[in-house]
Amino acid sequence: MARQNLLPRTAPFGDGERASLDAVLGSATPVQRAWLAGFLAGLDAAGGQPAAAPSAPPKAAEPLTIVYASESGNSEALAGNVAKLARKQGFKPKVVDFSDLDVATLPKAGKLIAIAATWGEGEPPARAVRAYGELMGEVAPRIDGVDFAVLALGDTSYVEFCAIGKALDARLEALGGKRAAERADLDLDFEKPAADWIKNTLKALAPAETPDNVVAVDFARAAPGEDDEAEPSREPLVVEVVEHVNLNSSRSDKETIHLALAFEDGAPAYEPGDSLEIFPENDPQLVDEILNAAGLSGDESLRKALLAERDITTLSAATIERFVKATGHADAQKLIDSGEAKAWIEGRHLIDLLATFPATLTAEHLNTITRPLPPRAYSIASSRKEVGDEVHLAIVAVRYETHGRARSGVASVHVADRIRDGAKLRVRLKPNRHFRLPQDPATDIIMVGPGTGVAPFRAFVQERRAIEAPGRSWLFFGDRHFLHDFLYQLEWQEALEDKSLTKIDVAFSRDQPEKIYVQNRITHNAQELVSWLEGGAYFYVCGDAKNMAKDVRAAVVRAYEIAKSLSPADAEAQVAALERSHRYQQDVY
């Protein structure tokens, strides 16, 4: 495709030259442009003499395998970035989700980049569990001769920070691989360091004969539409809150906020299953406590920064180290030296550190000690086909007490307490292509979403109603009390009425002496559930990753045992097969 005026008018060429260059560059492929860039760079380096090699057609591209273990989509997005850049640099990249990874192919990988997120208390993302287990287990093949590098993603607010990436890194080496670049362990603000790591790692993995003077120019930005898939904007959008209502009854001890957000210039093209990130603000009271503890009360510009930009709750070992470095606090140093810091951190936040080890800090110190305030992602609870230019979310207010202090979830309580109708929020779309309705609307779906896990299923049901999908749908919902916590109860009743929902089973844990959960309802309905699955139904789980998602999976295995009289191992194989065919999808957190 010829493009007009690719070169800016400020380019040091005459009009005619510019037109000629535009004609060539505009229709060039990224590889051609990268080659040309390298060629021109090499030309200068060679003192004006045209080198022979670059004028020859580029040699066969170097295969590069990029595997990723992703839960929320960050690792996956980075894997895409690696592939994009690698292609420009003459690699032939292949991106493989851990869920699809056949570990037996790894010895032939040649060059391998692994990007792995760590989830919860040091666990692999749900989709990666199988392949990760194989890789760590006895069946893993030797990978002698493979050059690898590992990028680890994590969250310093969890004790087992980047545990999966670390384990993978060690394992690949133990299996005979050669570490081509040092691992990076990245926190929630990974974007910049990840870009640097990718650049350096690709350089390290590049074959020796490749000129190392290739200039990585992001042509994709200049020529949108050239790449496989248009990426949503990474820039936050400002939305207006048009509905803010607590879905729980006034007699409930829970608080779940239903938010309807209106996009002035049209909602981004989200799909059911996607998430929306909210950029929250910190609790002003906590900000004041921090300022007070740091002896910085009255610093208005710092206060503003702490409110909106810094993560002032998370406390990690690294936080304490940075604190000691900044203050030289001897007692805090002792805590680190004693090896008890990890245990001490449990249930504590930054304010506990400042209160326990009083020190006068500077604004700069606070900046160094804290990390940027990360956005928080929530599964979208609406379909554009039903709500137009709105996005709906269901957010449960997180409040609890530890070590004598009331704690609250940054984003959820910001939304619950400080946001009302008419307020503005900064948000960003976060696609999740691993949580998608079946292509064929005639396919049955089974949805398991207790609590706010039901959010994406509201989107699913809205979508399938709008497109008049002929497939059946079955929702498992659960919470504490039927009367007070039945999120979107009236809407499910309507959906059952208009047949956009075929069937609902509910589990309210605290309505009777024994706790009843969605997994109990699943095994209770074993026969019917398995008959749906055998008829091709897709199975979706959304919500708590720590217990619920595992219990639900075990319940589905059990359902196969019951319904088909299978051994536990054979039933497990059935569920594993569902996962491999992407008919068992999870959006858990």
Next chain:
Amino acid sequence: MDDHSPRDDADAQALAPTPAPRVYETPPKERPITDAEAARAANLAANEHIKIASGYLRGGLADGLLKHATGAISEDDGQLVKFHGMYMQDDRDLRPERTKKKLDKAYSFMIRLRIAGGVISPKQWLALDDIAVTYAGSALRATTRQTFQYHGVIKSNLKRTMSAIDAALLDTIAACGDVNRNVMAATNPAQVGAHKAAHTLAKDISDSLLPKTSAWREIWLDGERVVGGEEEAEIEPVYGRTYLPRKFKVVVAVPPSNEVDIFAHDLGFIAILDKKNQVTGWNVTVGGGMGMTHGEPETFPRTADVMGFVKPEDAIKVAEAVMTVQRDWGNRKNRKNARLKYTIERYGLAAFRAEVEARIGKKLGEPKPFTFTNNGDRFGWTEGDDGRHHLTLYVPSGRIKDYEDGPQFLTGLRKIAQVHEGDFRLTANQNVIIANVPAEKRAAIEALVDQYGITKGAGALRRNSIACVALPTCGLALAESERYLPSLMTELEESLAHHGLAEEEITIRSTGCPNGCARPFIAEIGLVGRGPERYHLYLGAAFDGSRLGKLYKEDVAASDIRDTLEPLFADFAKGRKPGEHFGDYLIRAGHVARTVNGPDFHDRTGALKPAGHA
């Protein structure tokens, strides 16, 4: 003290206009409701069609329990479930917020037990307490019909609750609905022999008039459906497939106490005692009932007539005959005209009595004289003629629960039930008797009562009060009742004390609607909800429950009730005769017209003269 040689109303003759001779309709010759006729009769009341279609009270209940997205059942099943002892209700306090929160109404069920005569064992008490704690918001409610009801049981817990009730050897069959409801009996434990006879009669009537359908067991206890033998004669030999036209209430009284409010019920048995306090037979009363509808003067409360006397061995037969005549003669086209009281008004007592006599195959005797003194309870300890001790507790509005910083009725009575060897009796005034305590156990019971702050009595007005539940659970309530009456009584107590009437026994009852669950129309001060914080005020009823009150002031704001009554209290204090009750005084002094019975209930209403000038 009113002495009732039956309907010797010399005063009434004097004060009320002479009634014109009544002309009655001719009773139907045949039972109008055969199945085929019923199905064709398009002008029957909607409930009749529901009953016909229900297959002996099954309807769609079993399927309705499986509809998980809603806490409700269908409207028709909502009518049927009453026959199983339940009302579907919703928390009206929560209604305003629910839709906004995308929540359905907060539906739950009231479950009422069938406890004939209101006697249960300590073991049963503990079982019922456990159910209350587990499924019903930690509260038991003693009703105005000598039984317990639970509130707030959600649909998903109904079967569990019912099976727990079944395990306690109790049930809820026919506790509501167009059937014979829980049969009440006098509780007076001091009259051991008479109480025993009354309780036995109540139990026998309850058993013999119990619906026989297996629907209850089938639906709630997953019982097997009995297949075959679908002949009506076998399934419901007494009721048939359409049951009764309307509810039917039976009570058994032992004079001199009219605690069961004999005149407020469809059918009553008044014990006639010999000199040794042994029951020689029963006076039979028919045609009492409380319910009416605001603005529809053809509906009215009515006190029962004393129809005749029956020997003990014929009592059950008479009960069944009265019920089946009502089954056949009662109005099935208009539910507001369906109670036995309207049947008797329509066909006349003589024709009704003749039909009952025809069905039992013998004549009833003429009524025997009897005397009632009051319709309240005897609080505190009493000793029976067998040397056993009985403690009547005062339970405000029958709420057995633990009050924050107040009496711990639920816990205290649980502790008592754990050590008590006698039984418990519920009274028609919503109170509880710890009955049959051996002398040596009395101190231990007393100690527990004190430890948990349980009340053994109250001021005179409160002792004689009843309030129905009303808001927030009752779907019929137009105004508050149980939540309002205590504060009104506090106001009135001040006022009464001001006139030296603090110890005066006056009956006061309130209901949130005119259906009359707390029997307000036979209370000396009757309050009947009209709208939010507005009540009709009825005065002039007899203290012993034998005469209806009269609408004294319409649509009174709650805040004006005290000011309305204050000058009447003043006049009463000055002008009363010794021993004269408030209701009787108001009539004698000409403040309010005497109501002879139902048909003149709506005549000569209002204040007849200004108050405060005695």
